[in-house]
Every structure is written in structure tokens, then in C-alpha cells.
Amino acid sequence: MAKAATGRSHRIRHVPELDLLPVMNLFCVIIPFLLLSASFLEITVIEMCPTEGISASGAGTTSLARSEEQLLQPKVIITNDEMFLGTVFGTRHVSYAFLQNRDGEITPTYDFNSLSEALKSLREELDTVFPTIPVNKIIILTVDDIRYETIINTIDVCVDHDFDQPGLQVAAYSVLQRQIAAGAAGGE
């Protein structure tokens, strides 16, 4: 606005001040309440699929009438030395185990980026070759002393590629070797 011609524009305008004390009081009540009910640790769950057990002899309790989805169901096979991906197209090597110090204990861990790439290419193959069959189940087949954390990490990678119904099977090393050999022979 233009200045008054009289030049008497030096009046001090008293802007009414807001009384912020009630707002402060409100904040002082709200903040402790929110602090008490805030959850900084979010707990979630992974729903596991029921799986067929593998006996010590390696003979699974396999039903004769297996669905197409069951036949296509991939397996992530984890041994103490290697990780494999067993599929209907054959068994592929994914990664070797790396030794890592966790909580003062030397434990094997794996290259989950390689697993992610292997699952990605498997998903593409399944979508191309069997486009009408939805494959969402996956089996994590491990030797008996693999850490729980490794299993969860593996499941996470599987879920990223839409294999969101994981199951767990644990078998002796010799049984796994037989599975890997059978898978490799089937893939050739």
C-alpha cells in the first residue's frame, strides 16, 4: 500500500500476540502419552506353509496325486558349503558359503544377491513355459545346523520374487546330496 502523503506513517502497530501457553500445555500432555504408546519395534510374521517331511532315508511322504504346482515347486537347498536352487528345469548352483563372524561364532552365510538373480530368472522361465500355473510355494531345504537367521534371509529373498508361501524341510547332508544329484541328473 502506498505511503500516506502526510508522512505520518510512523505509527507503531501493535500486532496482537497469540497466547501459546495452552498449546504448550496440550503438547506437554500429548507427548508423554504418545511416547508411552509408540512402538519403535515393529513385529511381523512370516506364515509358513505345511511341507512334506523328509525321513532319514530320504524318502519323502509323497502323495501320488501331486498337483502341477507341487511338481513345479522350486527348492532352495542350503548346505554348509553351498546354496543350490532346485527347479523343474534342474538343480543350479547359486552361491558358495562365506564364513562370517556372528555374535562371536563363525557361521556360514551366502550371497543372497546371487539367489535373488537366480530366482528372478526362474520366475521369468516359469512365466514363459508355464504361464497358466501359478507357482507361489517354495521349499527351503537345509542341513540341520543352518542358523534360523539364514533361513529367514532366504525366505525374504524368495518373497521378493513372489514365492511367498515358504516351507521348511531339514535333512541330513547325505540326503541333500542325493537330492542335488537327482536334480542335476533331471536337469541334464
Place this chain on the structure above:
Amino acid sequence: MSSPPTKRHLPLLLGYKKSKALLRGKDKKVQLNLTALIDMFTILVVFLLKSYSAEGQIVTLSDALTLPESNAEQTVQLFLEITVTNDVILVDGDPIVYVDEAILSEGNPIPALVARLSDHLEYTRLMRGTTDEKEMKVNIQGDVAVQAILLQRVMSSCAVAGYVTQNLTVIKVEGEKNDTPEG
């Protein structure tokens, strides 16, 4: 170059000569400037509202347990809780099986655990008259260092006892985890 501040613009309290304006306002109340404090509180309230949980804490975590981290997003619900550590297996807080070499050397369901879980399911059936799918679910809280064989034995025990759906309880982490070792 800016001109030096005039006498009028000098801060009153720092000036060596106190002005009449200061002397006049000697009996006035000193007011705090609350704007900065309000700003800070507003940010704090927004942050706390984001992490506010109206449901409360459903899962009680044991101190002896470190849950694994995961990207899973399915929210936890109140079911029967089984806690698995390297020392003991607890059902709803009661120690049922102590873990030793014998437990880790086999792969079958654990009889004591199956019995306890069956009892619980039977009790639920008697109390409610019926059992639906919701009652046949368990939340398994496993320590990160638990061996796969122990987890598998617990899961197969649950399945034998009639708990067909088993949920693994994890801590949700935002974004991608980086567990891949370098080199």
C-alpha cells in the same frame, strides 16, 4: 558497505547507555519466545504419531531372545506363543523342553511338546465348544542362532498336535537388508 547501526537499532540490553524505553519497561513481565519450542514440539508430535500404535504390544519378547530381521509385512496376531532358544522351548512362557544334544540329533516331533500343544488345543475345544482355524495357529519366536533342526522339530510338533498354521515372528526392517558378505 552498510552504514553503522543507528543508536535506535542497538540492542537495548547490550548498549552501554540504557535508553528511556528500557527504563520505562522495567516493571513489565519478561515473555519467552515460545515459537521455536512450539516448532520443535510439532515435529516431535508428528514423529510420535507416525509410530503410534493403537493396538498395543501383542507379543511379549523375552530378553534371552534375539528375533531375526525381515522385510515381512504381515501383522502379528494373538495366537499361542512358542519361544525357541538354544536352551529351552517355552509354550506361553512355560518351559516345556530343555534343549540338549539328544534333541538336536533327531528330526521327529518332540513328544513332550506335542503333548503340551495337544492339551492346549483340547482345553480350547472344551472351553469354546469348538475350534476354528484361528485357534489352530501358533506364533513361533525363534532366536537368530537357533539351528534349523530345532525349528523343524518344533514346527513338526505343532503340525502333529493340530496347529496347522505356523507363523515365524520377526522384526520388521524398512528397506533392503544387506547381509551379503563382501569379497
